[in-house]
Amino acid sequence: MPRAALSDVEVERFRDALCDVATRLFAQKGYDGVTMRALAAELECSPMRPYRYFENKDEIFEAVRRAAFDRFADALAEARDSTRNPLGRMQAICLGYVRFALDEPHAYRIMFELDPPSGTTPPDADEARSWLVMRACVEDAVRAGVLRGDADVLAHLYWSTVHGMVALHLAGKLVLGRGLEELTRAFMERELRGDAR
Numbered sequence: 001m002p003r004a005a006l007s008d009v010e011v012e013r014f015r016d017a018l019c020d021v022a023t024r025l026f027a028q029k030g031y032d033g034v035t036m037r038a039l040a041a042e043l044e045c046s047p048m049r050p051y052r053y054f055e056n057k058d059e060i061f062e063a064v065r066r067a068a069f070d071r072f073a074d075a076l077a078e079a080r081d082s083t084r085n086p087l088g089r090m091q092a093i094c095l096g097y098v099r100f101a102l103d104e105p106h107a108y109r110i111m112f113e114l115d116p117p118s119g120t121t122p123p124d125a126d127e128a129r130s131w132l133v134m135r136a137c138v139e140d141a142v143r144a145g146v147l148r149g150d151a152d153v154l155a156h157l158y159w160s161t162v163h164g165m166v167a168l169h170l171a172g173k174l175v176l177g178r179g180l181e182e183l184t185r186a187f188m189e190r191e192l193r194g195d196a197r
Contacts, residue, residue, distance in 0.1 A: 068107035
């Protein structure tokens, strides 16, 4: 007797479970250590079942990456909306960025360490949305006179600085006497103090 088809909800649950397991195995074994067979074993299903929902592991990790960027953009937008003060928004976004990376370190690594599929040079909508939240806040701060300079350049500098601190922390490389919390605080005090430099 043929097995009954899964409902849309059940399919979505299985896809989510597959993505969760892929993220966990990535943290344990790295990208090369994740195989479709290993994913099936973790989910206690047949080795062929994951192929019904994803063509291969690249497609699984792309789904993980897109979903992570979506949550990241939401986290930055929530931080932005926590205050109306232009400088306060920049500080909140900085903290929201760090908090997301610490709460979801494996997803964060997948977002920034794995290459998107070939042929997708422009950022996808979720990735672009997270950048646009930060870029708009910098522009507001420049317009309000609490930051001075080209908003696009400043947004890139702030993004790359915070990302650099987070990436070093997640890689276990902040070992020279200064930690992520202290450096984040120092960055905000130095660069986001509202003296319109």
